[in-house]
Amino acid sequence: MGRGLGQFVMLPWNITMIGSEFYDKGAVVLFGLVGPAFLGFLGILAFQRSLTKPVVKSLLVAAIFTVCWFFLMQSSRYLLSVIPLLCIAAGSSASYAITEWRIARYFAVLLLILCVVIGAFTGTIAEYDCGRVVLGLESADEYLSRTLSIYAAEKSINENTPPNARIVLYDEVRGFYLDREYIWGNPGHHEIIPYNQLKNGDDLIDWLMNHGYTHAMINWRIAGGSTEGHRRLLYEAIESGRMAHLDTIHNVGIYEFRKSQS
Known part of the structure; x- marks a missing residue:
């Protein structure tokens, strides 16, 4: 996607809306997407009156890692270690929206529910074949021979x-x-x-x-x-x-x- 200032500023939007550009070409794009929850919840940080130390520290570490990632290897799978850090900040924003914004709280709760439902659905799709091995319906060797x-x-x-x-x-x-x-x-x-x-x-x-x-x-x-x-x-x-x-x-x-x- 490029490594210019414009691309860096647009990174949150691009990696959310056109996430397939940050994953292996020809791969199953579903598993290379970051998802819209971070874009939605992290934007709320700008409206919070103050941020707790854990949120600030997590954002700082995530920012440093993301800058290095941006200039070295723009592949979304290498951002996995940043996701837990962003979850801290996104969780704080979700809590703020639910407790402080009367109208927005319903949208925040709906988004959280959608994240859980969609995550469970895509996870089930991803792990369906593995479940056959866990249940003893197929051996690990047969599964690997078929899928890898x-x-x-x-x-x-x-x-x-x-x-x-x-x-x-x-x-x-x-x-x-x-x-x-x-x-x-x-x-x-x-x-x-x-x-x-x-x-x-x-x-x-x-x-x-x-x-x-x-x-x-x-x-x-x-x-x-x-x-x-x-x-x-x-x-x-x-x-x-x-x-x-x-x-x-x-x-x-x-x-x-x-x-x-x-």
Whole structure:
């Protein structure tokens, strides 16, 4: 959405009304929305005669975090730690409206009721499948195989690689179900892999193997056909045989690093 002054001033409105712009493209937008309650209740703060210390402190911490978020990574899921802080201020505003404003109290109560009802409804939708596992109608393995596209690939790695295998994840960060040590491979997550010093695919695999990494898992659904940056090195390594293809499951490729034949 941009990082200018205008975008920052409009942030409360934008993240509420066009929240899908702050979430992963192509994802289920419902779970990336902040919701209108904060926009409604936090605006009441401007009309309160005084604010309690907990409210002031929570707003200060939330503001500092939000400024950092605005300039670093504008993804709504990274604002989760701010939501509880804003709840303190929003709760104070709701209490003020209910006790001090005779007419507005009905709207405040209605908004609170709507928040509870809509939250319960969307939560039920989100957790319906999980409930089948809790009730014993479906095993956790069956559920994960059906709902998590990378699960089968990670399960294959667990079953077909040695216990000391070390995995590099490309275009994927969800390594929770890997029973192997792993690292995120994409530049931007860290500076451990010196991509600026690696000229070709051989350099990449040599560096990874010298540092104990043995396999790679690539989510091609996200990586797509891009051949720029680090992906050029991956393609070169695959074409030269330095990354031997072991399997592809649900568009998630599994590769093993091989020593150079030259």
